[in-house]
Amino acid sequence: MARGKGLPAGFRRKKDKDGNETGRLEYRFMIGRDRYSVTGSTVGECRRLEQEKRDFIAEHSYIRNDRITLGQYFDEWMKAKAGTVKESTLYTNQVEFRPVLDRIGSERVSTLERRQIIALQGDLALTYTTQGVNYRITLLRSVLKSAVMDDIILKNPCDGIKPLKRTEQPASETIHRAMTQEEQSIFFRAAARSWYYELFLFLIQTGLRNGEACALKWSDIDYGKSVIHVRRTLIHTKKGFEMGRDAKSRAGMRDIPITEDIRETLRRQREKVQAVFGGRLSLNGFIFLNMQGGMIYPGSVYTSMKNICSRVGLERLGVHAFRDTFATRCIEQGMNPQTLKTILGHSSLAMTMDLYAHVLPNTKAEEMEKIRIIV
Numbered sequence: 001m002a003r004g005k006g007l008p009a010g011f012r013r014k015k016d017k018d019g020n021e022t023g024r025l026e027y028r029f030m031i032g033r034d035r036y037s038v039t040g041s042t043v044g045e046c047r048r049l050e051q052e053k054r055d056f057i058a059e060h061s062y063i064r065n066d067r068i069t070l071g072q073y074f075d076e077w078m079k080a081k082a083g084t085v086k087e088s089t090l091y092t093n094q095v096e097f098r099p100v101l102d103r104i105g106s107e108r109v110s111t112l113e114r115r116q117i118i119a120l121q122g123d124l125a126l127t128y129t130t131q132g133v134n135y136r137i138t139l140l141r142s143v144l145k146s147a148v149m150d151d152i153i154l155k156n157p158c159d160g161i162k163p164l165k166r167t168e169q170p171a172s173e174t175i176h177r178a179m180t181q182e183e184q185s186i187f188f189r190a191a192a193r194s195w196y197y198e199l200f201l202f203l204i205q206t207g208l209r210n211g212e213a214c215a216l217k218w219s220d221i222d223y224g225k226s227v228i229h230v231r232r233t234l235i236h237t238k239k240g241f242e243m244g245r246d247a248k249s250r251a252g253m254r255d256i257p258i259t260e261d262i263r264e265t266l267r268r269q270r271e272k273v274q275a276v277f278g279g280r281l282s283l284n285g286f287i288f289l290n291m292q293g294g295m296i297y298p299g300s301v302y303t304s305m306k307n308i309c310s311r312v313g314l315e316r317l318g319v320h321a322f323r324d325t326f327a328t329r330c331i332e333q334g335m336n337p338q339t340l341k342t343i344l345g346h347s348s349l350a351m352t353m354d355l356y357a358h359v360l361p362n363t364k365a366e367e368m369e370k371i372r373i374i375v
Contacts, residue, residue, distance in 0.1 A: 008043060031057055065152045070112065070143075071105035073152070077143050088235040093139060099124060100136055109147050114157045125164060134163040178328035179321060183314060190312045196304050198269040199288045199296070200322065205262050207326035207344050209233065210298045210319045212252075219283040221266060227255040228262075230345065234298060252345035327352070 007013070007025070014024040027046040028037045031054060038049035063072055074097060081090060103120055104112070117140070124133045141158035148156050179187065184204075191197050203213055211234035220229045231253055258266075269287060274280075277293050290296045302319050309316055323344070330340050341352040 011043060011046065014039060065150070066108070066110050068109055068152065069105065070107055070109055071101050073109050073147060074101065074105070074143055077146055086235070096136055097139055099128070100140055109144070109152050112144070112153070112157050114161065117157050117161055121161065121164065130164045130166045137161065137163070177321060178324040179317070184325065186312055186314060187308060190308050194304055194308065195291055196301055198265055198272065199301065200305070201265045202262065203319065203322035204326055205259065205265060206256055207323050208256070209323060210301055211235070214288060214296045214298060214301070216287045217283065218281055218285055218287055221287070223258070226258045228258060230254050230256060254342060254345050256343055
């Protein structure tokens with residue numbers, strides 16, 4: 001089949017079995033040592049089809065065990081995880097592993113050595129917290145564990161590497177700690193004119209996670225049974241924040257009793273939204289809105305809280321501090337830990353006590369005063 005006049009290299013005009021031109025073009029090209037061809041009506045269509053074929057082959061091509069790089073294997077590992085773990089977890093892994101790939105992603109998995117991982121650990125420690133470094137090395141260990149199972153390497157080079165000792169205060173003692181009563185008073189006085197004031201109140205009154213509160217709709221408020229149905233949360237994916245169908249876990253799907261304080265906060269929020277945006281509230285509408293009437297994103301709530309703390313001289317606190325404060329106040333006032341576990345949506349009592357029972361010094365003193373040991 002002869003090349004037609006005016007056609008770029010590699011292009012030919014298609015002919016039928018009788019030698020007549022069909023009006024279509026064929027384009028032949030090489031990928032490695034293999035020859036491929038595509039057929040189209042125009043040069044442009046053939047170029048597009050060529051690129052599609054190249055992309056498909058690149059995506060589905062098999063890379064030999066001795067040649068695959070850590071970056072290529074991590075992509076395979078992530079694809080294998082899809083559908084078995086939450087999308088938000090995949091997104092977190094993708095983001096958190098990027099510093100590892102930036103440093104050793106081009107290295108072949110088969111050549112990675114223990115000394116190289118120790119050097120990576122030290123390099124990461126120059127930029128990231130101890131917890132951040134340990135998380136990334138643990139993730140790398142999981143990836144390379146799969147590489148052992150795939151017969152790419154005989155031994156995991158991460159095995160035997162000890163995690164770094166924590167050098168900074170844990171988040172439970174800094175931005176995630178419970179507020180003292182004095183800090184609560186200072187914060188809420190300063191936040192009184194904030195657009196998010198009712199949301200702040202709601203978080204500390206219910207112990208809800210930030211994403212759970214931002215995802216709540218008026219239809220989730222059951223005034224008849226006097227409970228809040230927690231069924232959804234905002235999840236962070238590679239596309240941004242999206243509405244999760246369920247709460248964080250099976251235990252996270254729960255009903256929280258509505259107290260008089262919570263009822264008053266919801267009333268204030270309803271009246272504020274109606275005054276600003278007008279009209280009747282839709283049961284399908286979100287309870288807490290941004291200043292444009294749309295969905296609130298968790299980052300906006302944190303920014304507002306950080307600015308308030310800075311303005312009044314409070315140590316920086318994260319939004320999770322409201323949840324810690326709620327749990328601590330509940331423990332201080334004698335709530336049964338099993339009840340608190342259910343309200344917080346934890347899957348185990350140990351999780352509740354380990355994470356949220358931050359007993360304040362004065363509480364410990366008060367509890368000790370109650371103890372009488374007779375000898």
